[in-house]
Amino acid sequence: MQAISIEGGVTAAQGFLASGMYCGIRKNKSKPDLALIYSKVPCAAAAVYTQNLVKGAPIQVTRRNLADSIAQAVICNSGNANTCNADGEQKAQMMCEAAAKALHLEPEDVVVASTGVIGQVLPIEPILEATPKLAESLTEDGSADAAKAIMTTDTVVKEAAAEVTINGKTVRMGGIAKGSGMIHPNMATMLCFLTTDANIAPAVLDSALRIAVKDSFNMVSIDGDTSTNDMTAILANGLAENDPIEEGTEAFDLFTETLRAIAIRLARMVAKDGEGATKLLVCKVTGAASDADARTVAKSVICSSLLKAAMFGADANWGRVLCAIGYSGAPVDIHRVDVGFASRAGSIEVCVNGAGIPFDEEVAKKVLSEDEIDILVTLHDGNASASAFGCDLTYDYVKINGDYRT
Amino acid sequence: MQAISIEGGVTAAQGFLASGMYCGIRKNKSKPDLALIYSKVPCAAAAVYTQNLVKGAPIQVTRRNLADSIAQAVICNSGNANTCNADGEQKAQMMCEAAAKALHLEPEDVVVASTGVIGQVLPIEPILEATPKLAESLTEDGSADAAKAIMTTDTVVKEAAAEVTINGKTVRMGGIAKGSGMIHPNMATMLCFLTTDANIAPAVLDSALRIAVKDSFNMVSIDGDTSTNDMTAILANGLAENDPIEEGTEAFDLFTETLRAIAIRLARMVAKDGEGATKLLVCKVTGAASDADARTVAKSVICSSLLKAAMFGADANWGRVLCAIGYSGAPVDIHRVDVGFASRAGSIEVCVNGAGIPFDEEVAKKVLSEDEIDILVTLHDGNASASAFGCDLTYDYVKINGDYRT
Known part of the structure; x- marks a missing residue:
């Protein structure tokens, strides 16, 4: 039931x-x-x-x-x-x-x-x-x-x-x-x-x-x-x-x-509803060697200030996703990593085997202009998966926290 | 020499x-x-x-x-x-x-x-x-x-x-x-x-x-x-x-x-000169039990988005300093921590033994309105010290990174 x-x-x-x-x-x-x-x-x-x-x-x-x-x-x-x-x-x-x-x-x-x-x-x-x-x-x-x-x-x-x-x-x-x-x-x-x-x-x-x-x-x-x-x-x-x-x-x-x-x-x-946020970001990691790796990678991506700002600007800057995977601490083979973006407006693959592939920037912009974005990461390293939840980094986050006490 | x-x-x-x-x-x-x-x-x-x-x-x-x-x-x-x-x-x-x-x-x-x-x-x-x-x-x-x-x-x-x-x-x-x-x-x-x-x-x-x-x-x-x-x-x-x-x-x-x-x-x-930065932040940690603790605490403070935004707003929100010390991972006795701020405009103590003390908000504003701010953390736990270098979080950081590729 x-x-x-x-x-x-x-x-x-x-x-x-x-x-x-x-x-x-x-x-x-x-x-x-x-x-x-x-x-x-x-x-x-x-x-x-x-x-x-x-x-x-x-x-x-x-x-x-x-x-x-x-x-x-x-x-x-x-x-x-x-x-x-x-x-x-x-x-x-x-x-x-x-x-x-x-x-x-x-x-x-x-x-x-x-x-x-x-x-x-x-x-x-x-x-x-x-x-x-x-x-x-x-x-x-x-x-x-x-x-x-x-x-x-x-x-x-x-x-x-x-x-x-x-x-x-x-x-x-x-x-x-x-x-x-x-x-x-x-x-x-x-x-x-x-x-x-x-x-x-x-x-x-x-x-x-x-x-x-x-x-x-x-x-x-x-x-x-x-x-x-x-x-x-x-x-x-x-x-x-x-x-x-x-x-x-x-x-x-x-x-x-x-x-x-x-x-x-x-x-x-x-x-x-994070401070100043305009978008929900969900990093969905699949193909990880372990549950811990999947969680570590998903959280590292969702925490990247650079990626968060790029998502605010609907910029498909996938290099920042790869960068955040690389410093996450999880032992990932970066040459097997695929990255894509998805939302209500569709989905688009932007990186295969750790390297960029040609993609339609206009389609990417459309996908990333929705208010709920999935960042899809496939590690090709096992069967574990995890999702992490974050939001974009915006002018309003700075505004809210520049003078919170008053 | x-x-x-x-x-x-x-x-x-x-x-x-x-x-x-x-x-x-x-x-x-x-x-x-x-x-x-x-x-x-x-x-x-x-x-x-x-x-x-x-x-x-x-x-x-x-x-x-x-x-x-x-x-x-x-x-x-x-x-x-x-x-x-x-x-x-x-x-x-x-x-x-x-x-x-x-x-x-x-x-x-x-x-x-x-x-x-x-x-x-x-x-x-x-x-x-x-x-x-x-x-x-x-x-x-x-x-x-x-x-x-x-x-x-x-x-x-x-x-x-x-x-x-x-x-x-x-x-x-x-x-x-x-x-x-x-x-x-x-x-x-x-x-x-x-x-x-x-x-x-x-x-x-x-x-x-x-x-x-x-x-x-x-x-x-x-x-x-x-x-x-x-x-x-x-x-x-x-x-x-x-x-x-x-x-x-x-x-x-x-x-x-x-x-x-x-x-x-x-x-x-x-x-x-960090992206969008208006201020240099230097977290100076003294009285740490070890070099590693001092470094960990200093870096944790300098990395806090909340504190960085507060510094942009010249807001003496020292609770965010204490918060960042608390999650740094260093084994600190939080009830012995003192926090102060200093700059060319003077210095001010805001927290003693892990608790707030009354301070002059106008003086604090003046100290924090300079372009180089020292965040002074004393752990009363030993003789090690370290400094970490960061900057404030501003609207321009978001602007620069919202659309970096174009």
């Missing part, structure tokens, strides 16, 4: 509610900055975090709160990362306490996250004041409101959800994400909150999450900068009443594949 | 001549595209090359020609990298033959290099036709002409030279370089040609070159892209008639230190 995509995001699964509002952290009052996600019953929970040695205070607190693998709510603000501040953990703890009080939970059952400027003291009063109102406004339709409230320089709401039959029961899962800049997750991810009504033990949920993240968020790069606050958390409340999903079973594969598909959809949205 | 800086570049040492001209590879006839460097007598020679698996054809040919560690001339074109072309090595060989014929040398005594677009067939006729004229126009004042002819998107000529007394004799050395984009040398460098009249055996020259490159070109990054055609070559013709310089002697240290200083001056010029 295949999974099917459904409408909605973090409230698509049974028993989950969400809300978002403006509380006063941002100067711009039209941009909501506080989100709440809540499950009617306690959930098995798992999370992965940034591998940056600088870790945001909310990550330290969430890690402690998830030590028992149980959670029932998520509170998240945008506009301030609450990182590199002396009182960071205290403030993150206060956010958990505020959410717990409003929802009649224990603070240890709350996941807390923050995103925004690093190194500015988090104003806690607006959050404490707004949280009771946020709790009152929780609804089953609140996913988009929560998704909006966690956005920073994101320009579009990122939600995805799917439904699948597991062990005879309908299981739903979905999530929201934010990305935009400082996006180059390493064994973790930008902010993403996933929910499911599946009945699944925490350890099994954790395995499924790690598999899903590996091919999705960990293959995204906007600018090569691994953030201090990356986090993906998943809550599973069991309301689907399926028999527990065990590792090594068909049910686990089905659950994980569905979760992975949702994570990839969200990862694509994050990449396409 | 200290070395002193002198005027000139690749012809500052005795017996070296150079020239540059427009031969017809570029569309823009006002931009010279072919350079020649010549020594009146055969030279000990050494070179380091890109570590990219994709290596330009000229690098393959030069490597063969330097197998005997002897050379007497350098020919270099800009406008075309002669890389990823089926006939690349044949064309590079033809360039050596043309230079050899015009200068009455063996082709094996010529260093050949190319820089420009990857994957377009090199038009050889203009080079063959121009080389005799180029040889006729060789002069002792030709350094700047040669430096101009190897430029691509560079905006300023890059020359440096120095004089030092070694074993009782005056020894001169100098060089020219080009950089601009696809600059992130790895164990090698962008194009740089160095000359000296020192009497020094090839193996000793090679050691000195590697030491000089380590702290200069290998610490530069414009955009994180390691080029396919990076090369630094040095020719030593012995006309200073000093006693041979041996490794492990004071003379070797003096020679190497002088060469290193020239290389660092050229590296700073390359970084400051």
Whole structure:
């Protein structure tokens, strides 16, 4: 039985509610900055975090709160990362306490996250004041409101959800994400909150999450900068009443594949909405000797500033693709590499066996003028493949980041 | 005895001549595209090359020609990298033959290099036709002409030279370089040609070159892209008639230190003239546990797109410095890190023990509005230090690279 995509995001699964509002952290009052996600019953929970040695205070607190693998709510603000501040953990703890009080939970059952400027003291009063109102406004339709409230320089709401039959029961899962800049997750991810009504033990949920993240968020790069606050958390409340999903079973594969598909959809949205981006770039590597080689090559290509700028200009400068493969660190035989470009407008081969071939520049321009571009790399070295997700480098990236704090 | 800086570049040492001209590879006839460097007598020679698996054809040919560690001339074109072309090595060989014929040398005594677009067939006729004229126009004042002819998107000529007394004799050395984009040398460098009249055996020259490159070109990054055609070559013709310089002697240290200083001056010029750059960024790391840690941290900071954009906007967004230290891979205790900024306009401390401190934003703006910025990182973890050289990320970088080929 295949999974099917459904409408909605973090409230698509049974028993989950969400809300978002403006509380006063941002100067711009039209941009909501506080989100709440809540499950009617306690959930098995798992999370992965940034591998940056600088870790945001909310990550330290969430890690402690998830030590028992149980959670029932998520509170998240945008506009301030609450990182590199002396009182960071205290403030993150206060956010958990505020959410717990409003929802009649224990603070240890709350996941807390923050995103925004690093190194500015988090104003806690607006959050404490707004949280009771946020709790009152929780609804089953609140996913988009929560998704909006966690956005920073994101320009579009990122939600995805799917439904699948597991062990005879309908299981739903979905999530929201934010990305935009400082996006180059390493064994973790930008902010993403996933929910499911599946009945699944925490350890099994954790395995499924790690598999899903590996091919999705960990293959995204906007600018090569691994953030201090990356986090993906998943809550599973069991309301689907399926028999527990065990590792090594068909049910686990089905659950994980569905979760992975949702994570990839969200990862694509994050990449396409990178700071200043006008295009989603997907580097699809095939014919690699190993999974690791395929991933290394795909990520190296997607991270090349030169290639990203060329893609902005719809310039089929494939030499930059080859160059990025050459310095990736993967042991590739460069004389066997083929490169092509593809999009809705068609496809074109530009390099065979590591050397240029004549191609129609006008066709190439047309292919590269779409807003979703596949960069096709064939290594002729084995059977492994991988895809990485990135975006073009534009004037607006420079503009946004030239004066982000003001 | 200290070395002193002198005027000139690749012809500052005795017996070296150079020239540059427009031969017809570029569309823009006002931009010279072919350079020649010549020594009146055969030279000990050494070179380091890109570590990219994709290596330009000229690098393959030069490597063969330097197998005997002897050379007497350098020919270099800009406008075309002669890389990823089926006939690349044949064309590079033809360039050596043309230079050899015009200068009455063996082709094996010529260093050949190319820089420009990857994957377009090199038009050889203009080079063959121009080389005799180029040889006729060789002069002792030709350094700047040669430096101009190897430029691509560079905006300023890059020359440096120095004089030092070694074993009782005056020894001169100098060089020219080009950089601009696809600059992130790895164990090698962008194009740089160095000359000296020192009497020094090839193996000793090679050691000195590697030491000089380590702290200069290998610490530069414009955009994180390691080029396919990076090369630094040095020719030593012995006309200073000093006693041979041996490794492990004071003379070797003096020679190497002088060469290193020239290389660092050229590296700073390359970084400051990065594609679209308005500012030189130097990340100075002190208090590291090891040399490797210091280098890793300095390079990570200088490579952060987010920090580079912030520097363009003169925004003291030190959180991005800390973030880049955190993901550098060096095992740093982030709670002991101090960060400051300095320039001709003054200096300002912004982060102590990994946390922000109050600072005057106006002073910071003033410090960061200069065209040479030091980013000061103290790790309080040991006595090692390193500096890395980069530039800001600007609208013009995107503009230049959005449509480089046309």
